Amino acid sequence: MAGEFDYFEHEGAYFRRPKGLGTMSVTHVRAGDKWEPYGGDRLAPAHFGSEVTEKEATRGMPPGAPKD
Numbered sequence: 704m705a706g707e708f709d710y711f712e713h714e715g716a717y718f719r720r721p722k723g724l725g726t727m728s729v730t731h732v733r734a735g736d737k738w739e740p741y742g743g744d745r746l747a748p749a750h751f752g753s754e755v756t757e758k759e760a761t762r763g764m765p766p767g768a769p770k771d
Contacts, residue, residue: 710760713752717760720749736764 708719711729718729718741728745731738 708757709749710755710757711748711752712755712760713748716748717755718748718752719760733760 707722709722709724711718711720717733719731719733719738720727720729727749729741729748730745732741732743733739
C-alpha cells in the first residue's frame, strides 16, 4: 500500500486519502494501530491540515499493522 495515499495531520489526528484525488476529501482517520473510515468533515483535513509523509502518519504503528 505504500505510496497509494496522501497523508495529512489536522488538529492532532492523522488522515489519508487515495492518491490522485487532487483536492478531494480524506477517506480514513488513524485510530490507534489501524485506519478507519472517517465520517466527519472530510474536506477540512486536506484543506486546513498539513500534508505529511506516510512515515510520519504511521509512526508508532507496530510492524505488520494493517495499513488499508
